């Protein structure tokens with residue numbers, strides 16, 4: 001269940017299921033029942049206020065209220081608008097509710113031990129304002145736990161953005177598959193624990209929608225990990241060329257350690273002669289060569305992956321080296337200064353992309369390179385990958401990995417400890433190390449983001465960038481043992 005459905009795909013899944021013979025009324029009954037089950041499995045009978053909006057999210061609320069009351073729970077129900085104005089399945093289920101329908105005001109919250117938020121779900125179409133905003137604030141001010149249906153009201157299911165104000169939920173029950181807003185910030189934080197319930201939409205119908213958005217995790221890429229065989233030679237595991245700066249040498253030293261721990265067979269740092277001893281003394285397993293030999297070394301196809309950016313310096317030299325590496329069609333990872341060097345002429349960079357290329361911008365670098373694109377992070381990362389022809393890792397707590405072919409993964413491993421200097425350099429190194437071993441660009445980028453996040457999460461407080469590469473062997477061992485035992 002790694003797929004994420006967009007909001008239009010979710011509506012289409014409902015539609016195809018209804019065309020296949022399961023009525024919308026039954027889907028709504030199933031949705032309401034699944035929420036009811038979550039509530040009764042988590043809480044003892046208590047006073048519940050079910051807050052219903054004017055659409056089908058509100059319709060779910062009528063089902064939940066009826067089923068809880070049938071089980072003897074004290075339930076109040078408030079509706080935004082009039083029952084007569086409800087349509088379709090929501091109207092059908094509203095008419096099965098035999099209790100009072102109250103006006104939806106903050107008075108609904110008085111005496112409630114539990115609040116069920118069915119005000120808006122997938123159909124939220126504008127910001128929440130005025131009385132409704134007051135209601136949402138009142139929900140958030142009260143201590144009663146909140147169960148949100150589909151998404152917390154005010155969270156945009158497509159982007160995770162807050163539309164005006166939003167409910168802070170303890171549990172969110174959504175249906176069939178998660179939506180982007182369950183994984184993208186700030187929505188993810190407002191969902192609380194997210195539960196995805198089966199309401200009768202078949203896996204075949206989901207597959208027929210060809211989902212392109214995924215939650216990043218081993219089941220997405222573990223089959224593509226290029227584990228060495230018994231007869232593997234170091235050159236089978238690739239040879240990374242990492243272009244080092246003269247002033248800022250720490251960045252590439254960190255990246256180099258990441259690439260080697262990720263499994264690259266060999267790694268050579270190229271730098272101007274004054275800096276070479278620093279790189280050489282940093283780790284005995286690292287080779288060094290003068291930067292002047294870059295083009296010559298690139299003629300050897302065994303040098304199959306290039307990392308340019310960390311500490312490289314912004315300017316003409318970096319630009320030329322990036323273009324040369326791209327023209328040689330080697331796997332390339334472009335980070336930091338390699339991206340910023342093309343601020344004024346991004347199309348020169350995009351035009352040169354031909355082989356496996358991964359760009360790893362944070363928000364600032366992204367904006368400088370791709371300009372002020374419209375839309376949320378997911379939309380922008382996808383557009384950037386399409387425009388550049390490269391796999392783009394848009395870094396952040398909810399890092400997004402987008403491929404030019406439309407596939408996109410959202411990071412699900414949160415590790416605030418990674419917010420430390422050098423952490424991004426290590427990530428770029430890990431990607432390069434995986435590419436050097438022949439992993440495809442999208443899979444390598446996804447795996448690197450996962451390893452990086454997991455390393456941060458496992459290490460926890462006190463982490464510095466140097467710790468990240470050293471956490472990789474343990475993580476890779478786990479993946480290796482899973483691969484050997486056939487469990488992903």
Ligand SMILES: NC(=O)C1=CN([C@@H]2O[C@H](COP(=O)(O)OP(=O)(O)OC[C@H]3O[C@@H](n4cnc5c(N)ncnc54)[C@H](O)[C@@H]3O)[C@@H](O)[C@H]2O)[C@@H](O)CC1
Nearest residue numbers: 014027028031055056057120121122123124125126127150
């Ligand atoms: N058959 C189906 O389509 C199913 C739908 N389900 C539920 O249906 C929901 C989607 O239903 P809808 O498409 O009716 O959408 P919603 O119920 O989320 O909201 C739509 C209504 O809210 C109003 N609205 C939107 N934003 C507003 C704002 N900021 N201020 C005031 N009014 C606003 C719209 O004008 C419209 O009347 C899902 O989230 C899910 O809970 C489930 O019952 C499963 C089956």
Ligand SMILES: [K+]
Nearest residue numbers: 117120151153
């Ligand atoms: K809701």
